Amino acid sequence: xxxxxxxxxxxxxxxxxxxxxxxxxxxxxxxxxxxxxxxxxxxxxxxxxxxxxxxxxxxxxxxxxxxxxxxxxxxxxxxxxxxxxxxxxxxxxxxxxxxxxxxxxxxxxxxxxxxxxxxxxxxxxxxxxxxxxxxxxxxxxxxxxxxxxxxxxxxxxxxxxxxxxxxxxxxxxxxxxxxxxxxxxxxxxxxxxxxxxxxxxxxxxxxxxxxxxxxxxxxxxxxxxxxxxxxxxxxxxxxxxxxxxxxxxxxxxxxxxxxxxxxxxxxxxxxxxxxxxxxxxxxxxxxxxxxxxxxxxxxxxxxxxxxxxxxxxxxxxxxxxxxxxxxxxxxxxxxxxxxxxxxxxxxxxxxxxxxxxxxxxxxxxxxxxxxxxxxxxxxxxxxxxxxxxxxxxxxxxxxxxxxxxxxxxxxxxxxxxxxxxxxxxxxxxxxxxxxxxxxxxxxxxxxxxxxxxxxxxxxxxxxxx
Amino acid sequence: xxxxxxxxxxxxxxxxxxxxxxxxxxxxxxxxxxxxxxxxxxxxxxxxxxxxxxxxxxxxxxxxxxxxxxxxxxxxxxxxxxxxxxxxxxxxxxxxxxxxxxxxxxxxxxxxxxxxxxxxxxxxxxxxxxxxxxxxxxxxxxxxxxxxxxxxxxxxxxxxxxxxxxxxxxxxxxxxxxxxxxxxxxxxxxxxxxxxxxxxxxxxxxxxxxxxxxxxxxxxxxxxxxxxxxxxxxxxxxxxxxxxxxxxxxxxxxxxxxxxxxxxxxxxxxxxxxxxxxxxxxxxxxxxxxxxxxxxxxxxxxxxxxxxxxxxxxxxxxxxxxxxxxxxxxxxxxxxxxxxxxxxxxxxxxxxxxxxxxxxxxxxxxxxxxxxxxxxxxxxxxxxxxxxxxxxxxxxxxxxxxxxxxxxxxxxxxxxxxxxxxxxxxxxxxxxxxxxxxxxxxxxxxxxxxxxxxxxxxxxxxxxxxxxxxxxxxxxxxxxxxxx
Ligand SMILES: [Zn+2]
Numbered sequence: 001x002x003x004x005x006x007x008x009x010x011x012x013x014x015x016x017x018x019x020x021x022x023x024x025x026x027x028x029x030x031x032x033x034x035x036x037x038x039x040x041x042x043x044x045x046x047x048x049x050x051x052x053x054x055x056x057x058x059x060x061x062x063x064x065x066x067x068x069x070x071x072x073x074x075x076x077x078x079x080x081x082x083x084x085x086x087x088x089x090x091x092x093x094x095x096x097x098x099x100x101x102x103x104x105x106x107x108x109x110x111x112x113x114x115x116x117x118x119x120x121x122x123x124x125x126x127x128x129x130x131x132x133x134x135x136x137x138x139x140x141x142x143x144x145x146x147x148x149x150x151x152x153x154x155x156x157x158x159x160x161x162x163x164x165x166x167x168x169x170x171x172x173x174x175x176x177x178x179x180x181x182x183x184x185x186x187x188x189x190x191x192x193x194x195x196x197x198x199x200x201x202x203x204x205x206x207x208x209x210x211x212x213x214x215x216x217x218x219x220x221x222x223x224x225x226x227x228x229x230x231x232x233x234x235x236x237x238x239x240x241x242x243x244x245x246x247x248x249x250x251x252x253x254x255x256x257x258x259x260x261x262x263x264x265x266x267x268x269x270x271x272x273x274x275x276x277x278x279x280x281x282x283x284x285x286x287x288x289x290x291x292x293x294x295x296x297x298x299x300x301x302x303x304x305x306x307x308x309x310x311x312x313x314x315x316x317x318x319x320x321x322x323x324x325x326x327x328x329x330x331x332x333x334x335x336x337x338x339x340x341x342x343x344x345x346x347x348x349x350x351x352x353x354x355x356x357x358x359x360x361x362x363x364x365x366x367x368x369x370x371x372x373x374x375x376x377x378x379x380x381x382x383x384x385x386x387x388x389x390x391x392x393x394x395x396x397x398x399x400x401x402x403x404x405x406x407x408x409x410x411x412x413x414x415x416x417x418x419x420x421x422x423x424x425x426x427x428x429x430x431x432x433x434x435x436x437x438x439x440x441x442x443x444x445x446x447x448x449x450x451x452x453x454x455x456x457x458x459x460x461x462x463x464x465x
Numbered sequence: 466x467x468x469x470x471x472x473x474x475x476x477x478x479x480x481x482x483x484x485x486x487x488x489x490x491x492x493x494x495x496x497x498x499x500x501x502x503x504x505x506x507x508x509x510x511x512x513x514x515x516x517x518x519x520x521x522x523x524x525x526x527x528x529x530x531x532x533x534x535x536x537x538x539x540x541x542x543x544x545x546x547x548x549x550x551x552x553x554x555x556x557x558x559x560x561x562x563x564x565x566x567x568x569x570x571x572x573x574x575x576x577x578x579x580x581x582x583x584x585x586x587x588x589x590x591x592x593x594x595x596x597x598x599x600x601x602x603x604x605x606x607x608x609x610x611x612x613x614x615x616x617x618x619x620x621x622x623x624x625x626x627x628x629x630x631x632x633x634x635x636x637x638x639x640x641x642x643x644x645x646x647x648x649x650x651x652x653x654x655x656x657x658x659x660x661x662x663x664x665x666x667x668x669x670x671x672x673x674x675x676x677x678x679x680x681x682x683x684x685x686x687x688x689x690x691x692x693x694x695x696x697x698x699x700x701x702x703x704x705x706x707x708x709x710x711x712x713x714x715x716x717x718x719x720x721x722x723x724x725x726x727x728x729x730x731x732x733x734x735x736x737x738x739x740x741x742x743x744x745x746x747x748x749x750x751x752x753x754x755x756x757x758x759x760x761x762x763x764x765x766x767x768x769x770x771x772x773x774x775x776x777x778x779x780x781x782x783x784x785x786x787x788x789x790x791x792x793x794x795x796x797x798x799x800x801x802x803x804x805x806x807x808x809x810x811x812x813x814x815x816x817x818x819x820x821x822x823x824x825x826x827x828x829x830x831x832x833x834x835x836x837x838x839x840x841x842x843x844x845x846x847x848x849x850x851x852x853x854x855x856x857x858x859x860x861x862x863x864x865x866x867x868x869x870x871x872x873x874x875x876x877x878x879x880x881x882x883x884x885x886x887x888x889x890x891x892x893x894x895x896x897x898x899x900x901x902x903x904x905x906x907x908x909x910x911x912x913x914x915x916x917x918x919x920x921x922x923x924x925x926x927x928x929x930x931x932x933x934x935x936x937x938x939x940x941x942x943x944x945x946x947x948x949x
Binding site for chain 1: 543544550552557560562563564566661662663664665666668669670696697698699700776777779780783784786788789790801802805825828829830833834837838
């Protein structure tokens with residue numbers, strides 16, 4: 001979405017100087033009024049529909065009142081599910097796969113609200129001597145999705161988040177590649193304790209870590225027969241601990257009431273129908289299509305579709321070279337592994353579908369070996385260079401010249417007389433000699449050709465004996 | 466004193482220069498302002514500069530605008546770019562908006578000259594202009610008395626000729642009350658007909674900006690300029706702009722007037738009751754018909770009004786925390802909540818703090834259903850009662866205020882007594898209806914009494930026509946206060 005929820009400021013504040021992406025409305029200056037961004041409502045309806053929610057026809061906003069410096073009005077315009085309020089969507093679910101079994105996670109509600117500004121601290125929150133406020137983010141549309149307590153482990157939480165991200169990305173509701181585009185407050189409640197909410201979690205990996213830490217902390221308390229307080233805690237990513245922010249007793253009374261500056265507006269059936277029918281393909285459908293259209297195993301399809309950009313990348317490649325299985329193998333193993341090990345996202349890499357396809361074609365046409373390709377790929381990811389160029393620069397093209405290989409065999413035979421003796425007696429020992437030739441060429445010699453030529457030479461020697 | 470209508474026509478004909486008009490206005494200001502205190506900020510230099518610019522374009526034959534050369538006073542809760550807008554509060558005493566309210570844009574487009582920003586009750590919370598951080602405004606008809614409120618500065622300025630017309634805002638009577646007390650014309654428009662963009666909110670669901678003038682024509686003229694749809698205000702109604710002056714003709718024949726008995730309750734002074742009835746009979750003489758009626762739900766109007774207004778106010782005024790603009794305190798080594806509390810304790814006056822606290826209470830969980838939701842229900846009932854009444858009548862007539870202007874200091878120590886003053890004006894706000902106050906006579910000691918007329922939504926044309934007919938057939942608007 002291009003603009004904020006209630007004003008015309010751009011919603012992409014990244015890279016801008018603090019407090020420059022603002023206007024009187026999102027700064028909450030006296031006398032200003034909010035105007036709802038229709039596109040936000042459309043997207044929210046689409047997301048609610050994709051999460052199998054009941055779509056409510058009445059759009060109402062409420063004020064959530066609390067004092068905090070990141071809120072320029074000291075209230076947040078949000079939606080509410082009590083006191084006559086209605087979120088955009090209610091009673092939905094998402095299906096996730098845990099250990100090969102399907103599991104439904106219920107969605108309590110989906111609602112729209114405005115983002116507060118951002119507070120910056122010097123060092124950890126509890127030790128910072130001051131707080132800076134940046135309102136560039138203030139007023140950006142947030143879609144809040146609340147699940148019911150259906151998740152049983154930190155890992156399930158991570159699986160759910162990945163699934164949600166994939167769904168929302170497929171809808172085009174947001175760009176998950178942007179920092180802070182998806183945030184999560186996680187709640188933990190274990191038997192014998194109370195519900196604890198953890199705020200300020202920046203990534204999926206951190207969600208799993210924070211939850212794991214929190215479960216251990218709570219178990220530890222209970223094992224010592226101490227109480228787990230109902231509270232809100234802050235995840236300190238650096239120290240990897242949760243810190244208490246406030247207990248239930250200190251929880252604010254948010255004094256929700258209907259936002260008087262925004263009249264109720266009604267969504268008619270045709271609007272909802274149009275939005276739902278214009279909904280793009282969702283991940284589950286895409287997985288099915290990948291299985292059918294490209295003949296991929298379910299696991300492969302799932303891995304690719306888990307990240308919309310990976311799936312898009314894959315399809316781009318297939319368009320250029322109709323070898324879906326080969327492409328999927330390369331993407332799933334080498335590409336994803338490299339990205340994962342280097343903590344990169346596909347859009348952060350410089351690898352283009354065109355180059356990946358070219359590399360696979362080079363293997364298929366015998367110009368390079370699979371082993372060479374594995375060496376070339378990381379450089380393609382980092383530099384974005386054409387594989388042909390890399391191969392040329394590094395002199396990695398396959399050696400298929402009989403003369404050249406024969407000369408190498410001669411040297412190897414001279415250097416390894418003992419091995420030649422062995423090979424003459426035992427056919428299996430030939431592999432050592434092949435290996436030596438490959439080593440001298442750093443894997444570039446055509447292995448089959450080398451094998452045959454060595455065999456030829458050995459046969460000659462046998463006859464000579 | 467020239468009316469806006471006369472000014473525009475004389476400037477257009479070349480008979481008068483804008484500079485002359487503006488200078489004579491400041492002349493008046495210099496003579497009476499010391500005694501009245503109508504303005505928080507006087508924009509003499511800016512206004513004269515603008516007057517010269519307007520004269521320059523007039524000399525080139527470019528006289529555009531329905532308010533060309535008209536001196537206008539603007540209530541100090543309406544944002545003016547680069548000119549401090551204080552809401553008569555210490556907390557905004559140094560606040561300069563970075564943008565103009567929609568109504569200011571419209572005034573400027575039509576050639577108006579803004580003379581200054583007028584005094585008011587702090588954040589529009591009051592009926593006497595006594596809660597202002599900048600001291601009270603006095604009534605031009607009797608300097609020992611209040612001008613009404615909260616738009617008291619605007620009303621007194623217009624009555625005393627310190628401006629030709631003025632903008633006020635009306636949340637529960639804040640235009641009509643001072644119009645009545647200062648013997649001028651003031652309109653609270655239908656909710657949604659004038660943009661609230663740039664009006665610093667007290668209670669959003671109740672208030673409207675409206676025109677204040679010395680006669681009905683000028684009031685209709687100013688309303689024609691400020692009314693109309695504004696995409697920046699989601700509660701603004703999409704209606705075509707109209708010239709309301711075309712509805713001004715002396716004709717009330719067959720107009721059915723309802724006189725609801727609830728507007729003549731316990732606190733109504735006899736002199737007010739008699740004067741208002743005299744006005745109704747005058748309209749009857751002019752061809753209108755009248756009958757008494759009842760709107761039983763009005764019994765709860767005042768309570769519902771204060772609950773809704775204070776609830777909304779408690780949230781609207783939360784943003785004044787001394788962190789970004791306005792009054793601030795020295796940062797000491799405490800947490801920000803302590804800091805914010807200190808700023809708000811010292812930045813707001815006692816009446817504003819009282820309403821914030823009460824509004825916080827009525828919205829808090831456990832009391833929300835009992836107060837806020839119940840008040841909304843009463844509001845619906847009141848709306849229905851009005852709808853029913855308008856099936857029988859074209860307009861309703863009532864006193865604007867239950868009493869003539871009271872003495873400064875007389876009620877300020879007793880908030881409940883002050884709240885009671887709003888009893889006749891809040892129903893129109895709760896129901897979102899247009900309502901006008903026009904001068905309808907004086908007490909024996911020369912204090913003004915106002916007649917309130919209420920119409921169905923978007924029937925300002927009807928209010929103007931009835932008011933105009935009444936005005937043309939009585940002499941009250943021609944009276945001038947002695948202070949002049
Ligand atoms: Zn903005």
